[in-house]
Amino acid sequence: MVCIPCIVIPVLLWIFKKFLEPYLYPLVSPFVGRIWPKKAVQEANNKNKGTVGCKASDTNGLPTKGPTEISDKKKD
Numbered sequence: 001m002v003c004i005p006c007i008v009i010p011v012l013l014w015i016f017k018k019f020l021e022p023y024l025y026p027l028v029s030p031f032v033g034r035i036w037p038k039k040a041v042q043e044a045n046n047k048n049k050g051t052v053g054c055k056a057s058d059t060n061g062l063p064t065k066g067p068t069e070i071s072d073k074k075k076d
């Protein structure tokens with residue numbers, strides 16, 4: 001048996017997202033734009049932070065040992 005809030009809350013969220021948000025967002029966004037610091041938005045757009053080079057890694061991203069060249073020749 002499913003509890004009542006498990007049914008009611010997703011339905012209310014869907015109604016808000018589908019019908020109310022398109023009308024409320026244009027009214028609220030100018031105020032949020034003034035309050036929200038622009039510095040936080042600029043830091044989130046910085047793509048250079050947190051990138052890791054993976055030149056010496058295999059397909060799983062783990063470091064490889066030895067040559068990274070793949071050979072089709074069978075070794076005896």
